[in-house]
Amino acid sequence: MYLTDLEETQWQVIKKILKPQERKRKYDLRKIWNAIFYVVKTGCQWRMLPSDLPSWELIYYYYHKWSSLGEFNLLLHCCPVKDGLISLQPFIYRTYRRFCFFSI
Numbered sequence: 001m002y003l004t005d006l007e008e009t010q011w012q013v014i015k016k017i018l019k020p021q022e023r024k025r026k027y028d029l030r031k032i033w034n035a036i037f038y039v040v041k042t043g044c045q046w047r048m049l050p051s052d053l054p055s056w057e058l059i060y061y062y063y064h065k066w067s068s069l070g071e072f073n074l075l076l077h078c079c080p081v082k083d084g085l086i087s088l089q090p091f092i093y094r095t096y097r098r099f100c101f102f103s104i
Contacts, residue, residue, distance in 0.1 A: 004041040005034045027054045035059040 006014070011030050020029055035053040039046065046056040053059070 002034065002038055004037045006030060006037065027058065029062075032059060032062045036063050 011033070014033060015029075031054055035049060036059060038044070038049065038053065039059070046060050049056045049059065
């Protein structure tokens with residue numbers, strides 16, 4: 001568990017917005033999101049992700065897939081922030097901005 005990991009309420013918001021297909025996966029999508037947030041917060045390189053996280057290739061694949069589909073934009077516009085309960089929106093915005101810069 002890392003300080004950058006999503007809280008349960010944050011994950012429920014993402015899951016509700018993205019509506020992922022229910023199917024058997026080797027890695028939980030929450031772990032994928034946690035790894036993306038780890039890269040954003042720590043600034044580490046993809047290949048330097050800790051070994052207890054899924055492989056960097058898999059994390060990058062999902063990041064690229066979600067960013068090209070506009071999933072980060074969707075989360076930015078739909079993420080509710082009420083009474084300070086969900087502080088996810090600024091974090092996603094930083095994620096989106098940082099990776100847009102790196103993908104140039």
